[in-house]
Amino acid sequence: MAVDRSDPRSPLRHGAFGSVSALGRRRRAFRSDRRGGVRPGGDRAFVTGAQPGLVIEDAGLLTTVQDTGRWGYQHYGVSVSGAMDMAAHCRANRLIGNPPEAATLEITLVGPALRFETAMRVAVAGAAFELTLDASEVSADTVLHAHPGQRLAFGRRTAGARAYLAAAGGFSVVPVLGSRSTHLRSGMGGLEGRALRAGDRLTVGPALGVPRREPAAARWRRRLPLGGARVRVLPGPHAGLFEPVVLRRLETARYTIRPESDRMGYRLDGQPIPGPDGLSLLSLGLPVGALQILPSGGVVVAMADRQTAGGYPRVATVATADICLLGQLAPGDWIEFERCDQRTAREALAEVGLA
Secondary structure, eight states: OOOOTTOTTOTTTTOTTSOOOHHHIIIIITOBOTTSOBOTTOOGGGSSOOEEEEEEEEOOSEEEEEOSOOTTOGGGTOOOOOOSSHHHHHHHHHHTTOOTTSOEEEEESSOOEEEESSOEEEEEEEEEEEEEETTEEEOSSSOEEEOTTOEEEEEEEEEEEEEEEEETTOBOOOOBTTBOOOBTTTTBSTBTTBOOOTTOEEEEOOOOSOOOOOTTHHHHHHTSOSSEEEEEEEEOTTGGGSOHHHHHHHHHOEEEEOTTOOSSEEEEESSOOOOOTTOOOOOEEOOTTEEEEOTTSOEEEEOTTOOSEEOSOEEEEEOHHHHHHHTTOOTTOEEEEEEOOHHHHHHHGGGGTOO
């Protein structure tokens, strides 16, 4: 369906990459819920009062600003984006008293080095990196108190793929359509729609919460994958179009994440899943974790930066808790799929702190 950009009711009136309309702001990005909190993807608590934060000295391989995602605009073709490992993102925020929608830095495979311009509380969660604050070794999953001029460096990665750095008050980049998440393919959100690079300066919002103790830190670290993971899936909307013997292949085979995989999706090498001959489907909305079967029989897992709709058959969907686990995998890691039911998928949310 075409979108009329001249329509004042359209949130794309000023362009998909510009500001939202007044109506869009009222209805989505800046609207509080009945308890006075900010809705996921909202930013009212972090619009004003930005203050000096930190300077990027070495950006690492891929470091971007992310939050809980750009929800409510998929019908306009706008990707959700957000943290690949939402549990780790929320955990880092929780440690220092931020709400879950506060923006963090998502750090992929090779970590950055950064210097603080003001006294800050920060926390790191997710992938296990060796961390140093100046010359002192420090730990993830705890609150770090940084002073002006101190340097935080991410060293060797020992497990997982993505870490999240949260700062008290959240990183204060300009929100786009109610979210600060970076979508690299469209150049939307984050800092100028791109990955961070050396010399970038980031500001933070006012610290609104108090740090929290997290007794489950050790348990979370033990869940980080080493080389691969077994992932729980629920039947997808098109599972009934495939022969049962074909679907069993999906549960017994081991797949490998291909090198060209990224935040948009994981392409997998492994046993192909042949679809019915002459299959033709209408495009449907595409949720994160959807397992799509290509005409070649190849398997693709939709991830955070996925397109909003797809016409390939979806045989399964990864349980929400294990989408976080997928976010900690890297190209070359293996994946095995295990069928589960709705109850198991819901109970699994407590394992990663999302219940």
